[in-house]
Amino acid sequence: MRSSLIFKIVILAFVFILSQSFLTTGKDSKNAKDEMISYFQVGGTDWKAPTYADKLKNPLAVDAKATKDGKNLFTTNCSSCHGDKGDGNGPASATINPKPKNLTSKQVQEQSDGALFWKITTGKQPMVSWQSALTEKQRWSLVNYIRQLNKK
Ligand code: HEC
Structure with a gap:
């Protein structure tokens, strides 16, 4: 019965493909999205935080x-x-490319607290992600400090 063997192979192939797609959608989709965003932004000039970042609330006074x-x-x-x-x-700015941003500039200051928090958390080459090195509270206090930079 040649035709039933082919049928079995087709079914097996189908089950295999299905199981693969289940394995990949099982990942934390939000993290996967963040990964994709930072991946595509490496080397770009226009770094934008995703819109959901604007809704993050700064918990610090x-x-x-x-x-x-x-x-x-x-x-x-x-x-x-x-x-x-x-x-x-x-001092390190001389050797790195792209150059570190001027955090006092209008372009940075007009972004939401959430967007700045997201960028500090995510990082973008050559700036590392600060997600594991600094706590959430520490990253928000950096946002607050950045806000004070050009008020002095
Ligand atoms: C190795 C050098 C380096 C260090 C250390 C570093 N940064 Fe950066 N940072 C950069 C570079 C380069 C960019 C610009 C990336 C781009 O736009 O391509 C940047 C961008 C940013 C931005 C986004 C500015 C914008 O364009 O909106 C913020 C906010 C920021 N850094 C905050 C921080 C904070 C806070 C720290 C310390 C916890 C830090 N950075 C440490 C290199 C660095």
Whole structure:
């Protein structure tokens, strides 16, 4: 019975293909989406946070404490590239491409807190993701500090 053998092979192939697609859709789709976004943005010039980031709520009050925490974290982790004043002229900025952003610029300051938080969390070459190195609270305090940069 040749035809029934072919039939069995077709069914087996079908089941195999189906199981593969189940395996891939089983992944955390939000993380997969984030991965894709950061993947496609490597090397680009226009870095945009996804729209859902605008809806993230900053849990910290804009007070002296959060800003001071942010300042300390910034000096330790960020100023080598972004500069002490956040203007993008840190010592490491000379050798990296693309250049670190001037965080005091209108283009950065007009973005939502959530968008800046998302970018700090996600990273984009040559800036690493700060998701595992810094807690969520620390990343929000950095957002608060960035807000203060051009008020001095
Ligand atoms: C290795 C150097 C480096 C370090 C360290 C670094 N950054 Fe960056 N950062 C960059 C570069 C380069 C970009 C621009 C990426 C692009 O647009 O292609 C950037 C972009 C950003 C942006 C997005 C600006 C925009 O265009 O909207 C934010 C916000 C930011 N950095 C915050 C931080 C914070 C906060 C830290 C410390 C926790 C930090 N960065 C540490 C290199 C660095």
